[in-house]
Amino acid sequence: MRGFHYLKNVVTLQFDSEKCVGCGLCPRVCPHRVFSMEGGKAVLMEKDDCMECGACALNCPVKAIRVDAGVGCASGMINEWLQEHGLGRKGSGGCG
Amino acid sequence: MARITTVTGWNERLGAWKVRWGIGRNDFIVPPGLYAIGQPKPDDPVVVTANYQMTFDIVRRALDGRNVWLLVLETYGINVWCAAGKGTFGTGEVVRRVTSTRLAEVVSHRRLILPILGAAGVSAPQVAARCGFSVNYAAIRAADLPAYLDGGMITTRQMGELTFSLHERLVLIPVELVLAMKWLLPAAAVLFLVGAITGGMPAGITMALALTGAALAGIAAAPLLLPWLPSRSFALKGACTGLAWSIALHLMAKGGSWGLPVNLAALLALPAVSAYCTLSFTGCTPFTSRSGVKKEMRLGLPLMAVSIFLAGILLIIGGIV
Numbered sequence: 001m002r003g004f005h006y007l008k009n010v011v012t013l014q015f016d017s018e019k020c021v022g023c024g025l026c027p028r029v030c031p032h033r034v035f036s037m038e039g040g041k042a043v044l045m046e047k048d049d050c051m052e053c054g055a056c057a058l059n060c061p062v063k064a065i066r067v068d069a070g071v072g073c074a075s076g077m078i079n080e081w082l083q084e085h086g087l088g089r090k091g092s093g094g095c096g
Numbered sequence: 097m098a099r100i101t102t103v104t105g106w107n108e109r110l111g112a113w114k115v116r117w118g119i120g121r122n123d124f125i126v127p128p129g130l131y132a133i134g135q136p137k138p139d140d141p142v143v144v145t146a147n148y149q150m151t152f153d154i155v156r157r158a159l160d161g162r163n164v165w166l167l168v169l170e171t172y173g174i175n176v177w178c179a180a181g182k183g184t185f186g187t188g189e190v191v192r193r194v195t196s197t198r199l200a201e202v203v204s205h206r207r208l209i210l211p212i213l214g215a216a217g218v219s220a221p222q223v224a225a226r227c228g229f230s231v232n233y234a235a236i237r238a239a240d241l242p243a244y245l246d247g248g249m250i251t252t253r254q255m256g257e258l259t260f261s262l263h264e265r266l267v268l269i270p271v272e273l274v275l276a277m278k279w280l281l282p283a284a285a286v287l288f289l290v291g292a293i294t295g296g297m298p299a300g301i302t303m304a305l306a307l308t309g310a311a312l313a314g315i316a317a318a319p320l321l322l323p324w325l326p327s328r329s330f331a332l333k334g335a336c337t338g339l340a341w342s343i344a345l346h347l348m349a350k351g352g353s354w355g356l357p358v359n360l361a362a363l364l365a366l367p368a369v370s371a372y373c374t375l376s377f378t379g380c381t382p383f384t385s386r387s388g389v390k391k392e393m394r395l396g397l398p399l400m401a402v403s404i405f406l407a408g409i410l411l412i413i414g415g416i417v
Binding site for chain 2: 001002003004005006007008010011012025028029031032033049050051052053054055058059061068069070072074075076077078
């Protein structure tokens with residue numbers, strides 16, 4: 001995304017070019033241009049720009065993409081952690 | 097089927113303003129189902145959206161003057177992006193709503209137009225396999241729908257790219273402030289009492305003000321200044337505005353007379369508070385990854401806790417407490 005980049009070398013995104021059938025969905029669903037099409041196949045371009053939303057993996061018809069997608073906000077993750085340890089309230093947190 | 101207007105008035109604007117401030121945010125819901133905009137015929141396009149009232153209003157306003165079918169999914173009053181993350185704006189709900197509205201009998205084609213940010217919850221291949229409708233991801237912003245529809249359903253580069261402009265960041269801040277009041281008001285009250293009892297009224301006011309300013313530096317200042325603050329880490333960005341606040345407070349409140357321990361306490365605690373607040377803002381941004389936030393929390397939260405603990409000890413040494 002122009003002007004905004006998050007931490008480097010943390011993203012869990014993995015792409016298996018061998019499996020790719022070139023349907024073109026991953027570049028279309030990615031809001032950060034992490035993928036592009038070259039020679040009839042997808043190419044992983046800007047891995048560090050991935051926000052791990054999981055849209056590419058979910059839409060890939062041959063499961064060539066893997067990513068640990070999920071809630072990415074600190075308070076949501078603190079709530080998750082509290083619940084895992086039996087300390088938190090279910091369904092708390094202000095986020096929609 | 098309900099026919100809806102594309103003109104929104106003061107009522108909707110007031111509603112949007114209220115939810116931005118967190119008022120009645122959980123009752124801002126539209127019944128899911130199929131709606132008609134204008135006089136759509138069987139070959140007119142089907143646009144899919146969430147049942148959050150603000151989303152629904154933005155989409156129908158964008159489709160002013162057109163004949164379009166609007167398929168509203170049950171996302172329990174949550175916007176497309178967050179609902180896709182939770183899976184309620186998802187493959188199952190698209191298939192369910194297509195079936196329950198008998199969409200296949202209403203329209204002659206088999207195409208659905210979805211927002212790009214909905215793709216985190218919807219699998220186009222699975223929707224096609226399960227209900228026979230093809231999913232076309234159109235644009236990120238509803239405002240681009242007219243250009244997409246008129247341009248032969250082609251997503252231009254600009255339509256598919258996220259932005260996070262000053263204005264887009266600004267509108268997120270009110271509700272963050274309201275949500276922060278839950279912990280900020282009690283914490284500021286406690287600091288005020290402790291300060292007032294041990295050091296007199298001015299000390300109490302200064303301590304409550306110090307905390308409130310640090311929270312604002314993290315909740316409002318850092319998000320607004322986001323692209324200009326150093327570092328990629330949100331915690332460090334927040335620590336920067338918190339540090340600036342502690343210097344500003346030192347100058348305004350004549351920090352020269354506080355003594356070294358109290359000054360050190362302010363330098364430790366205030367950036368820690370604002371760093372925490374800005375780290376929380378990652379939940380509002382469209383570019384931070386879960387793995388990145390995890391890393392920041394693993395490194396940052398212990399540091400913040402230690403800073404605040406040390407600040408407490410320094411305050412005791414400095415004789416404030």
